[in-house]
Amino acid sequence: MTLDIKICGLTTVESVERAVSLGATHVGFIFFAKSPRHIEPADAGRIADHVRGRAKIVSVSVNATNDDLDEIIDGLSPDILQLHGSESAERVLTVKAVTGLEIWKALSIGDADDLKRIDAYEGIANRFLFDAKPPRHSELPGGNGVSFDWSLLDGLDERIDYLLSGGLNKDNVGEALAAIRPAGIDVSSGVESAPGVKDLQMMEEFFAAVRRARQPA
Numbered sequence: 001m002t003l004d005i006k007i008c009g010l011t012t013v014e015s016v017e018r019a020v021s022l023g024a025t026h027v028g029f030i031f032f033a034k035s036p037r038h039i040e041p042a043d044a045g046r047i048a049d050h051v052r053g054r055a056k057i058v059s060v061s062v063n064a065t066n067d068d069l070d071e072i073i074d075g076l077s078p079d080i081l082q083l084h085g086s087e088s089a090e091r092v093l094t095v096k097a098v099t100g101l102e103i104w105k106a107l108s109i110g111d112a113d114d115l116k117r118i119d120a121y122e123g124i125a126n127r128f129l130f131d132a133k134p135p136r137h138s139e140l141p142g143g144n145g146v147s148f149d150w151s152l153l154d155g156l157d158e159r160i161d162y163l164l165s166g167g168l169n170k171d172n173v174g175e176a177l178a179a180i181r182p183a184g185i186d187v188s189s190g191v192e193s194a195p196g197v198k199d200l201q202m203m204e205e206f207f208a209a210v211r212r213a214r215q216p217a
């Protein structure tokens with residue numbers, strides 16, 4: 001079984017190049033002003049050009065307006081729009097229809113009840129990204145480096161296509177992949193030396209941990 005690996009919150013050519021050479025299938029750019037990983041769409045586009053065609057380019061936005069999305073699409077030319085706010089199923093459907101792009105809907109998971117929110121987006125979002133709920137005082141809906149109880153996803157309908165996200169790092173990704181079988185994984189803080197600063201050594205160690213976890217016993 002293949003495993004998609006998305007490295008999110010990239011802001012430099014060097015980190016994007018390294019992520020893809022290490023095996024990232026997806027690279028994510030954050031368009032959210034309060035994030036330490038925020039980048040202007042045109043700058044993200046210039047960086048993404050270095051790996052375009054070798055990895056899928058993912059735009060991450062939070063309750064973006066149509067104008068915001070137009071600017072992101074003009075600047076970045078993403079393959080995928082990850083909607084990481086409180087976008088309704090109707091909004092997701094509209095964005096998908098208007099842009100013609102693949103849409104990932106991020107949902108924050110804290111308990112079993114949160115999984116009930118999947119139903120509304122099924123058949124609308126192309127994929128889900130399950131992330132942890134932000135800590136109480138965080139201004140960021142994602143990229144907080146906190147995990148949730150992965151076992152909540154054990155037993156989920158196998159047809160639900162999702163990436164596991166939230167607080168993954170070299171020390172816990174093996175445990176996560178032993179517990180559940182996501183179509184992909186997503187990491188940001190776990191490969192950073194400081195908020196928004198990707199660390200090439202930490203990226204290498206993360207990919208090495210994923211490889212170890214996927215080796216046959």
Ligand SMILES: O=C(O)c1ccccc1NCC(=O)[C@H](O)[C@H](O)COP(=O)(O)O
Nearest residue numbers: 008035142143144145166167187188189
């Ligand atoms: O990363 C951010 O700063 C961010 C800000 C606003 C919305 C979403 C954001 N990140 C989305 C992602 O896909 C992250 O990779 C995901 O939340 C996991 O982050 P982490 O727990 O730091 O690995």
